[in-house]
Amino acid sequence: MLTVCKVDRRDDHDLLKLLPSIPEAAFNSYHNQNRPLCLPETRVDVLAQIREWADGDDERCIFWLNGMAGTGKSTIARTVASEYHNQNQLAASFFFSRGGGDLSNASKFVSTVAFQLAKKRLALEHGICRAIAKNREIVTQSLSEQWKVLVLGPLMIAEVDSLQSPLLLVIDALDECENEEDVQNILGLLAAVNTPMSIKLRVLVTSRPETPIRRGFFDMTRVLYRDLVLHKVPRKSVDHDISIYIRRELRHIRLSEPIISLLIKKAGGLFIWAATACRFIKDGERVTAERISLILEDSPRGKNPEKELDKIYSRILSNSVSGDYDREEKDKLFKLFRAIVGAIVVLFDPLPAVMLSTLLNRSDLDVDQTLNDLHSVLEVPESQANPIRLLHPSFREFLLDEKRCQDRQFWVDEKQVHADLAKNCLRVMSKSLRRDICSLGAPGVLVDELVSSKVGQHLTQDVQYACKFWVQHLQRSKVQLRDNDEIHLFLKEHFLHWLEALSLMGRLSDSVLILAVLHNIAKKQDSNSEMQAMIHDARRFILYNRFVIEQAPLQVYYSALVFAPKSSIVRDSFCSQMPRWISRLPQVEQNWNSCWQTLEGHSDGVRAVAFSPDGQLVASASDDRTIRLWDTATGAARSRLEGHSEEVRAVAFSPDGQLVASVSGSTVRLWDTATGAALSRFEGHWGSVSAVAFSPDGQLVASASDDRTIRLWDTATGAARSRLEGHSGGVKAVVFSPDGRLVASASWDRTIRIWDTASEALTQEIHTDSTVFNLSFTADGSHLWTDNGILQLNSVSLCSAQPLPEYPPDLSVTDRWVSWNMQHVLWLPPEYRVSCFAVRGSTIVLGHTSGRVTFIELDMVELVDGGSLWTRM
Missing domain, CATH: 3.40.50.300 (P-loop containing nucleotide triphosphate hydrolases)
Known part of the structure; x- marks a missing residue:
């Protein structure tokens, strides 16, 4: 036992x-x-x-x-x-x-x-x-x-x-x-x-x-x-506590009662003032009296606690550079302060002193001496392995606010510090990153086989910091991007090394978002630059190869390069890195194809996919009884929604994107997209539910069922609001009109029915030659788009000669083809045949019986102009 x-x-x-x-x-x-x-x-x-x-x-x-x-x-x-x-x-x-x-x-x-x-x-x-x-x-x-x-x-x-x-x-x-x-x-x-x-x-x-x-x-x-x-809390109670604190902290210094009373008043009810003042006084050693006088200058009103806190910060900073220095020496001290302390307050992750000095390209002595008289506002550990931290966030806020930090010698220009840090990150990465930095040797070594200490030994903290945050610093700076500048040259020389490092750190998915930010910066400054073209190609390179590089970092130089298209800028820039033992390279496409990435996670076929209204998420519903939410930009799995007992047949987002509705068996469930929490369960159908839709205001959910009915549910309460009956066969599609006054439903009985949501009355019945499975209203609500054609409401036939309002080019997918305006434009190979699809703008998401989800991006300008569908993909 x-x-x-x-x-x-x-x-x-x-x-x-x-x-x-x-x-x-x-x-x-x-x-x-x-x-x-x-x-x-x-x-x-x-x-x-x-x-x-x-x-x-x-x-x-x-x-x-x-x-x-x-x-x-x-x-x-x-x-x-x-x-x-x-x-x-x-x-x-x-x-x-x-x-x-x-x-x-x-x-x-x-x-x-x-x-x-x-x-x-x-x-x-x-x-x-x-x-x-x-x-x-x-x-x-x-x-x-x-x-x-x-x-x-x-x-x-x-x-x-x-x-x-x-x-x-x-x-x-x-x-x-x-x-x-x-x-x-x-x-x-x-x-x-x-x-x-x-x-x-x-x-x-x-x-x-x-x-x-x-x-x-x-x-x-x-x-x-x-x-x-x-x-x-009553000020008298707070002052009593601050009094006890000051007496305890300064117990080894003989202070008169009037001095203690003045310190309490100066604190203005802020413990951080009292703590900072006590540290400053204790650090003074032989000049304790002078420091007390410095703190107590001016009348102790204590009416504006923030101003009193600002004063003590200002005096601590002034004291840190006091001494017999000439003007040139003082200018150097101020410059060191802004560079070193400025970096400490804006870093996204704190660093030890040694790593900070390496990142900033400063000597250890410069860092140590700059911080020597700032222990009352900074936690500077004795151990070189521990990071430097702020003792209180109010010090950061003070230094970054020009109105509060009135001595411009100490004021930290946040944008300039971020620019300097971005430049230093590039320098550190350029100096340190190289192919096979951890000496893995074999190209198939998996990340899971590595000991974390080996990664840390070769990728030190300053290098890892630079790899993670260089673009975040760039984003918050004033730096202008230009072709062949430091950033462009870094990408040309070290892009693959950077991906390898991120993979070793377990942070490869960060690269997608990092490059998306960099792409936006470049696009705002010059929409046709060489750098922007390279960033675009680099994003395609990552998305297409993310899975293999995450598993085996060195495959970034092998599989990823070998199978990149001929026109890939990354392939061309790093062609010398290709394995020499491949004597005959495989035939590859000239350009990136339309498939951005394929996502894996479902263990069974995908039944339905849907975009969130803002396009940032995609929901996929599967026979494995789950719904998955994917980040459209990175392909990362955001949530796995579990709770259904049968396969999930349909999924839809609410108009504000905060809810997801899914159907399985005869039930409808609502989920919170932010937290993944199951919120509501609607029950009432006796047959399987086939489709679900939200009203434009998000207050109603419509469900269509094989029991030949449509039900309307109150999103907030879960109460059944309406039961629409009349179809003689199972209902396969349902949709609200743009104003929410009508609901359209399509059934196996080869009819489309239009219902009034308020009165539940049937307002129109349209007979079709075959069953309709996809319905959507036009923006003005006058027509219905169906997979059998365009229907004009209050008419009994498909539109042919009637003039239609202008609509954007319409993308759709059948089993084997992507179609634009009803014309076949892209044939899908057998491995990409679909079980469901969704379209948003020029992006198509496909669900497959294998459980995979695939993104395809089309260049609509090229398509409309009659050019190749495969350019700049």
Whole structure:
């Protein structure tokens, strides 16, 4: 029995390794070890309210602690996390940090919380590991799906006897999560905590009252949360706590009561002011008195806390360059400050001092001396392996705001710093990147076979940073792109090396978005440049070869180059890199064909595909009983929607793109596209549902069924609004008119029926020669496009001689052909034969019986002009 237990624990340990976790996110991580807790006898009232809520019977499962910058939110969060950790009641903690790499976004939020949960209690570890064993792809799916499977599920099935006390999840600085959609998604996840579970879960959230967060809580019912605004806590109570803090921090310095009172007034209720002032004074050593005088200059009004904070930052900076320097030396010090500290405040991921000096092409001594007198505002670790971080985000905001940082010698010109960093990233990559940088040798070595330490040894932190963020810095700078400039030359010489590095780092999909950003920058400046043509070709190269390069990095020089079309700019630029052992290269196309990329993920045939209204997502419905959402630009899988018990036959987006409707068997389901959460289930049909459509205002969903009826459902409530009856055969298609007043349906009975949505009355019946499977209204609602032709409403025949309103060129797909304006223009080879398709503009997405999804992009200008369909594809 003991042996079996050991095997199970070992298996669990292996499964937990599949969860990408951020160790620095935890309150007690090495990264957070020097961050303070509340001192005894401080924050008494606030902590008491949090404890009462967490341990009591309050039905509100979320506590939102909010306040302006510097009011002590994070210190309170760490204190609460520490206390509940010591009581074995802490579920997990996640401390966001802007500019902190993975800590600045939500990509690993759920997996990190799940990993910490598994480490807390054995009962939860087993549940989480069982969930991973059932679905090893869970970490690639939507945050909502991850939350449901990895967090809520295990909490629901854990044995109650093993966990009597509620567990507390602490989320700090949610406002420092840089993506607003991530913030909204996280708040959406937290709302589900109110679901009845075996274990009571409480969530403490701290943040500034930023608009996206306020909006998120506003959308959440007040039954789910309570809040406390820190900057509205009585000033007398806050001053008392600041007094205790100052006396404790400066206990080794003899201060008079009037001086302490002045410091308290200067703080203006901001703990960050008090903490910064105390660090500055303590660092003064023999000039302590002078520093106190410096801080207390001017009358201590304390009426505008932000201005008082700005003053202390200004004085710390002035002090850092004080000394017997001539003008030339001071100019050098200021220049070093703007370059080094400016980089620290705008970096997208913090770097250690040594890596920072390499990236900036500065000496270690320059970096060390520049930071030497800034320890009161920066966390400068003694260990060279640990990154330099801001002690508080308000320092970044001060330096980047020209109105607040009034000494222009210290003001950081954000765009200029980004331009300098972009240039330095290019320099670092050009110097470091090369073919087979990790000495893999064999071209077929897989990424999964590599030890991460080997990658880190050859791709140091500064190089990895440059590979990930060079275009982001470029985007935020004033740099103008030109043919044959540094950026163009870098792409010509190192594009394949860069892709290899990203693949080794597990970040190849980033390259698609990076190049999309670069393409937009180039296009705005010169739409016909050589660089733009190369970027366009490079994107095609990545999308076409992404799968193989992700698996085997060196194939970027082998398969990807060998099978690139003859006119490919990438192929031409790197032809010398082709393998010499291939004596006869295969015949390839002259140009890129129309297929942008093929996506794999479904385990069975694809029944339906649809574009979101903004074209950024594609939904695919499959016989494997799932719906997948794909990123149109990158081909990355965004969500996997599971819950249907039969094959999914149809899918549609709501007009605002926030919902997806899918049909399986006799049911219709609604899903949240952002979170992947299942929202509603509509039941009432007794026959299989074949088609689904949203009304133009998104308030209604129409479903067409083999039970010969169409049903209209209320999107918000799920209530059945109408049942439209009259067809004598199963209904195969349904669509709303542009104004939402009419619904058109097509049936096996070879009729199209037009219904009034308000009265449910049948307004027109049109007989057709064969069954219609595809319907759509023209923009003015006067005609119907069908796969049998164009129908004019209030007419009983197909339009022929009637003048029609002008419509854009119409793309469609049959089994073997892509057609434009009803004329065949592109034959589909057997491997691309379709089971379904969707069109948006010049982009076509195809679903296949193999389970694959394929994108095809057509050049409509060439097509209309009669040119080749294969140019610039």
